Amino acid sequence: MTITQVITPLPVAPNPATDPPAVFSEKAAAFVAQQQLMVPEINTWRIQANALETNVNAKEGSASGYATAAQGFRDTANFAADAAVGYRDQTQGWAVAAAASATTIGTTAAFSDANPMVKNATVNTKQGRFKATLITAATIRDYLLPDKDGTMALTSDMGSALVAGPLATTAVPYVDFLTLFSAGAGNFDNYDIILNRIQPVFAANSDSLCLRVANAGTVDTGNFYAGGAVGAGFGSLVGTITGPSIRGQDVQAGNIEIQIRNANSVTGSKTVFIRAIGNTSPAVSYQIQQFWGLYTGANAISGFRLYWATGANFAAGGSVRVYGWKSA
Secondary structure (H helix, E strand, O other), X not given: XXXXXXXXXXXXXXXXXXXXXXXXXXXXXXXXXXXXXXXXXXXXXXXXXXXHHHHHHHHHHHHHHHHHHHHHHHHHHHHHHHHHHHHHHHHHHHHHHHHHHHOOOOOOOOOOOOOOOEEOOOOOOOEEOOOOOOOOOOOOXXXXXXXXXXXXXXXXXXXXXXXXXXXXXXXXXXXXXXOHHHHOOOOEEXXXXXXXXXXXXXXXXXXXXXXXXXXXXXXXXOOOEEEEEOOOOOOOOEOOEEEEEEEOOOOOOOEEEEXXXXXXXXXXXXXXXXXXXXXXXXXXXXXEEEEEEEEOOOOOOOEEEEEEOOOOOEOOOOEEEEEEXXXX
């Protein structure tokens, strides 16, 4: 700040342009007393000094205003600087995340299923991801979230689950699931086989549905089986379990349930229960048929085979589903 007021210096001190205010008055009084003959010069000096005082006071007021404004500008600048640092850090975080994401982005996918999508807010090592491995190529699947809170459950959490099928029967002599139980040995020990419209291919004939089990993927044809109608005993071991008699021409027959229990046991007997609706008469004489069976082989069973006693093919169009009961 510049003060433009000019004062003509007196021939002898005091000089208001150089003397400190603390000693100026004292020097001025002495000067007046000693310089009585210099009245005109003193009057000129007095006028100039008064003007200087007025000018200085005005400048002081302006300077105080400028100082207040400068303080406000400084505070604003500090606030802006703090905000800029925050934006910088946030932007840097986004940049790092974007760079990491960019390494996994495909031609159309925003995320790779090789990377976790969510993490726990408290323990960030708890992470989750969705895998798209089973989706058909060039296919987008939509998964709708329910409009409610809750916990997702897996099929393995349920007491039973569909583990095979539905299999549509064709004109072949066997329905084979020879390794199915091996795949589920750790999760399931009991199985329900649901058969719908299972019939032999020959329309005019009835045939008995038979079951054998598989050992390590190979059908066991040895004499390790026992069975019969419910309520009847069986005297010796044979090479198969014989079930219901089904006619090929009965459009409402062939609805059968087969239960296999204790499939994973190495030493204990594996039990089989069979229930069916069928008949052996050409007309409409239906009856409920129930059978039991055992497999006594000293090994866990890996699966099963269904076939007709005469070696006939299955009629096309039936369906087979296999459900597993979760191991305790």
